[in-house]
């Protein structure tokens with residue numbers, strides 16, 4: 001690329017006497033390169049594939065830019081849990097996630113806490129979703145609501161799309177609603193954070209603060225409870241990259257300590273929107289994901 005073209009690309013103008021068709025030619029080449037890098041896939045393509053591929057499970061990329069081969073569907077009814085919003089078809093994940101969820105459901109059932117309402121996991125092949133999330137792309141994430149009431153299903157429609165998820169925050173959104181929030185939620189978070197393979201559990205900063213104040217002698221699990229935007233009507237559980245999945249990109253390890261420190265104060269001092277501010281453009285998926293999308 002010569003200096004004239006570099007100037008034209010930088011300034012999007014043609015310097016005097018420079019042939020403008022050279023600029024247009026380079027712009028066309030750049031556009032083609034960007035298109036190739038994005039593997040030509042769109043969120044709608046990923047959401048329209050209704051079944052997993054029939055290969056051994058393989059997590060590809062990261063939770064915010066990835067996909068999954070050979071995912072497993074979570075049965076929609078299980079011991080201590082039920083899946084909601086069947087219309088979204090987002091109840092797929094790596095077998096490790098399915099096993100972890102069944103384990104948590106069994107514990108919740110045995111303790112008489114109620115029933116887990118399982119929200120979004122990943123799409124059948126993972127990948128970006130047309131709405132709702134940036135993460136949940138590679139079969140390692142799940143949303144679980146804080147409402148454990150089994151009666152919520154009594155008047156559910158056939159796709160369980162009309163079950164409400166009450167916020168645990170008060171109306172001013174500056175503290176918890178003590179009529180809804182209590183020991184049952186704390187116990188479920190403790191059980192979730194202590195499950196083998198669980199790396200992080202995201203909750204609203206006010207929820208983390210409550211745990212910091214109320215949890216007694218065994219506080220080691222608090223380290224995995226991470227404050228994040230939203231997450232006042234559900235928590236988000238993320239498991240680690242499965243062993244041997246060389247295309248899975250791990251997150252940074254959780255910092256040492258229980259997280260009841262200045263990092264939490266930072267969250268509580270921010271004017272907190274109910275969801276994460278609009279992130280930047282969709283990151284490019286790893287090339288293996290174009291294979292995952294087309295596999296049989």
Ligand SMILES: [Zn+2]
Pocket residue numbers: 133136141142143235236
């Ligand atoms: Zn989530």
